[in-house]
Amino acid sequence: MTHGRNFGLLTTFEEAREANPYELARHWSDVSSLAKFSGFETRHLAYDIDELATMAALGKCLVQWLPIAINKALLAGGTVGQLATAAGMSPQELAATWREWSHGQRWMWGEGLIENRARAHDRVEEILAVALGERTCADCGGAIPTGTPPYPADMDGNGRLCSNCQQRAGVDMNDLVECTDCPARPLFDRAAIDHHRHLTHRAR
Incomplete structure (x- = not known):
């Protein structure tokens, strides 16, 4: 990554991507003004090419940073x-x-x-x-994150405890059976799996 603002006019996307993004944003402001206000008679193609390369690189960088900004703002x-x-x-x-x-x-x-x-x-x-x-946890009321094994599953295959409450409840995954007929692959106690399959999948 290039630091310092002495990188001159840019001609390629690769050059722009090497620049420090914050300095690139300031550079865009400078070159954009030159490209827009120099007048049709005196404007230079080099400014327009620089502006294009700068905007493309800066736009890609901001898209990549957007979820990081979401992450910080939600935690704040x-x-x-x-x-x-x-x-x-x-x-x-x-x-x-x-x-x-x-x-x-x-x-x-x-x-x-x-x-x-x-x-x-x-x-x-x-x-x-x-x-x-x-989904929310029946114990603590918090959300059940996507990917958490549904347990203990109800007859529809929906889990009722988040992973933290599963741990606090001392759930032993070795004692559970996965229903492979359900898209979410919920986990059932061995005593409940047959009842679930009978009620939910018997018509299949």
Whole structure:
């Protein structure tokens, strides 16, 4: 990444992407003014090319940073409605934008995602799930994050406890049976799985 504002007029997207994004934003303001107010008779193609490269690189960078801004604002106490209005998105679009980024972070870092960041991701997932009316824990009332194994599942295959409450309840996953006929693959006690299959899947 290039630091300092002495990178001159840019000619390619790759050059612009190498620049510090904050300095690139200031550079865009300078060059955009030159391109727009130099007059049709005296304007130079070099300014227009520089403006295009700068805008393309800056736009890509801001799109990549958007879910990080969502993450910070939700953890700071902002509501999903406030953020959706600020971003010009629906709450569902806002959640999808953040979740795609969060999934990528978890996939990239795996178990290397440090504990406090993992908790922060879980917290934002809970905030989004509650705001969107998704599943909530029957014990603590918090949201059940997407991907949490549904347990103990009701007859419709919906889990009633979040992962934290599952741990506090001493759930032993080795004693549970997964229903492979349900899309969410809910987990049942061995005594309940047959009853669930009889009621839910007997017509199949």
